Amino acid sequence: MSAVIDASALLEVVLDPNAGALAGRLVGEDLHAPAHVRVEAMNVLRRQRNAGLLSPAQAETAVAAVMAAPLRLWPFESVADRAWGLGENATTYDAAYLALAERLAAPLITHDAKLPRVPGARCAVEVF
Template sequence: LVENSARGSWALNLLGGGGLVAPHLMPAECANVLRRAELNGNISRDVALLAHADLASLPVELYPYAPFAKRIIALRSAVTTYDGWYVALAEAIGAPLATCDRRLARAHGLRCEVFSPPEDEPR
């Protein structure tokens, strides 16, 4: 987490709760976001490296694609395949889904509770 804002604080509070789960692709997605932020000059090289080290040590249980494939495909008209993986995982284990993605938070047909930052937070 490299964002120093109310939205970043919201995410940090959620991360502190423990019991994190995510699709197996999550670390690669996050590493790519860090790469883009560094290349675009939004964060320094040092911040990117520190954030990547934190990512590598994040206590999160990663889940493979195959057990969720049918539900992911069933969600294709409502959300992207990547987002569908997060949704299908949350649905399968009965957990809420936390996201800063307003479009995902408003998507129809999800069978899990969705948490997102308050609407007045900038995106």
């Protein structure tokens, strides 16, 4: 089965060894994401490192895990039109995840509680 994963869920698995429910949900899934997922995740890790929330070593380990995550990445162009259509109610980044989930008829796995409430989105959104 396929699922789309966003940066918040990816980071939850990478940073929290106790993310059991989420990790269990992802077992056996072919994970897909827009190509910007790694950039978005690394930006969060950079902010956490710079704020002292992660040590440099923890941040480096997390970056390596993000880069090694087994994801099928999709170019933004493949979802741009639909992301634009959802963009009145979501960031372009979030709209791209929703658009990809719609395109694949797959659920979006996220840690972001606002995504299921985006008006006009036509996909299942599972919040962990």
